[in-house]
Amino acid sequence: MYHIRFLKVPYIVPPPSNTQQSSSKTPKANAGEITVSTKITLTTELGENFFYGSVPVRAEIAYRQNANSSVKKRKRAGSSKDKASSILLGETTALWKNGMRALQLDISIPRKVVEELAADNVQIFERVFINATDAADECPLFFESDDVPLPPTFFEIESMPFRFGQNDAGSTPKQKPAVTISYKNDDSLYVKRHVEMGQSGTLTLAEEIGDSMAKHLWDSGIFLCSYLRASKANQEEFISQLITDTDRKQQILEIGCGCGTVGIALSKLVKNSRVLLTDLDSAKEVAERNIVLNQDRSLTPVEFLPFDWDTSQNDEQQNAAVLDTQWDIVVACDCTYNPDSFTSLTDVLKRLIGADTKLLLVHKERHGSENTVFEMLEQKNVLKLQWRQLLEPTAVKSRVDILVHQS
Ligand SMILES: C[S@@+](CC[C@H](N)C(=O)[O-])C[C@H]1O[C@@H](n2cnc3c(N)ncnc32)[C@H](O)[C@@H]1O
Structure with a gap:
């Protein structure tokens, strides 16, 4: 099984200041948009081997619908079992290629939407996954089995919930307040995974993003x-x-x-x-x-x-x-x-x-x-x-x- 891992949990790419030339790696942020980036890798469980093939990696930013939320309803998120309650804010697909060790995924969200979500204190999350059908040519079957449901070839990852906020400090008078991402307590150290248990439901498990065996x-x-x-x-x-x-x-x-x-x-x-x-x-x-x-x-x-x-x-x-x-x-x-x-x-x-x-x-x-x-x-x-x-x-x-x- 290959584990999708965050090398960097979701973060806001600061817009380039007027005096700064944007580097070729910085996504071109439109003034009306906020770019949320993350860096992932595709490795075996101990991180000793990177995935050797080419495969499209999808990322989605979404929030789970709260009946009290005043944020208007948007398109439903695409891939997950909790489709019904996830509202999609932005998505992207990038190609992982043979020889890669890291892949950056950038998702743009209209600034207006981010401001609404910040005002409403809504909890957001980012999910990164690979569709089994997209990977079929590269990674045909994890193991042969007629009667046992296969564990995923690529183990989907979900960030812990985060919130958008605005930070006046540090922005020039002409600029809009800088948008920030904040996690609860030490949540930025963890990610979530979902393990399907059929009629017994779904296990939701957190793991630490560091290298510790126990976590x-x-x-x-x-x-x-x-x-x-x-x-x-x-x-x-x-x-x-x-x-x-x-x-x-x-x-x-x-x-x-x-x-x-x-x-x-x-x-x-x-x-x-x-x-x-x-x-x-x-x-x-x-x-x-x-x-x-x-x-x-x-x-x-x-x-x-x-x-x-x-x-x-x-x-x-x-x-x-x-x-x-x-x-x-x-x-x-x-x-x-x-x-x-x-x-x-x-x-x-x-x-x-x-x-x-x-x-x-x-x-x-x-x-x-x-x-x-x-x-x-x-x-x-x-x-x-x-x-x-x-x-x-x-x-x-x-x-x-x-x-x-x-x-
Ligand atoms: C590879 S992990 C497996 C964890 C878990 N059983 C699983 O399958 O996901 C091995 C676990 O053994 C624990 N371990 C190692 N030496 C131990 C000891 N002397 N006493 C108790 N636990 C120990 C580690 O802390 C670690 O959580």
């Missing part, structure tokens, strides 16, 4: 969501291996949860359940942000607790909350990338797995040493493999392995 969405989690969704819809073996229907509340634990993708997806799929997301303290902010983004009172409660696999790093309460519960399902998704933590990971799994616990282990094979984890689990007599699904994408050389173990 990103990773391919295997997204793949797993596609599998969970398909298996549930088709009542496949995968789900029956994983979830036993009982009247008793299912206790679900995710370790190394990062943004919380899988745990939050399970909370939507397993109705009578309680989900505890755990990771290092550095993931707390993004995980809790995502719990709130997906909160639904009718569904399973989801909580986050900092918990290190090296249990000597946790206090007694943290260890008790995680180690003294009888878990029905323990999930570890993309947690086998670091050989230095294999011992603490397998030790903690041994302590977490009871007679009736199922362990869902998912990873994208990045290097052969990951197999050591499975050997260690066998040696420690923790688990037996019950079910395995290997996905072999055709467009990107990487495999995603979904395994269900039981002791």
Whole structure:
């Protein structure tokens, strides 16, 4: 999967001052228009490879309609599932070409409209996406599958909501006030992604735009969501291996949860359940942000607790909350990338797995040493493999392995 990433979140291109020659890269802003720009890149999840082909990239600026808004109704936005409530303000298409590392996308909006939106304090967002049909020649299929909905080849991105404002300071008396973009608190550090969960709705997940491991969405989690969704819809073996229907509340634990993708997806799929997301303290902010983004009172409660696999790093309460519960399902998704933590990971799994616990282990094979984890689990007599699904994408050389173990 290729991730569309913001190298620069949406920003206003200042109009060139009278004395300044505009550079060839500065979009030619018409006096009656405001240009909102963003810089994106198309990379694999770790950012190690840029997309190799040519493909049109679309960007749209829109706002979600608010019944109280006095801003007049405009054309509906084109691509998304929430078409019905999105009002399009501007759009552009630019070509990503082989060899590129960054692409600038400029969208012009009439100044009058921007001023109305600023006065009305309306929340705007920008969405950047690639239509699957536009990419078909370059990137035919992510993996072959008859019955499982494919995860997107290009993972759409949405900015966090921002507002237009006006700033008198800094503009010359002859100029109109400079238009600004403002994000709430630290929202400019995050972006949103949407993961389709079929009848279970849509996951809306925030990820940080920096490089931190704990604060990103990773391919295997997204793949797993596609599998969970398909298996549930088709009542496949995968789900029956994983979830036993009982009247008793299912206790679900995710370790190394990062943004919380899988745990939050399970909370939507397993109705009578309680989900505890755990990771290092550095993931707390993004995980809790995502719990709130997906909160639904009718569904399973989801909580986050900092918990290190090296249990000597946790206090007694943290260890008790995680180690003294009888878990029905323990999930570890993309947690086998670091050989230095294999011992603490397998030790903690041994302590977490009871007679009736199922362990869902998912990873994208990045290097052969990951197999050591499975050997260690066998040696420690923790688990037996019950079910395995290997996905072999055709467009990107990487495999995603979904395994269900039981002791
Ligand atoms: C590649 S990310 C995967 C995140 C998430 N499971 C997903 O699939 O999107 C690996 C996660 O393992 C967590 N992790 C690494 N070492 C850990 C440790 N010793 N204790 C707890 N979590 C750890 C990282 O903080 C990170 O969030």
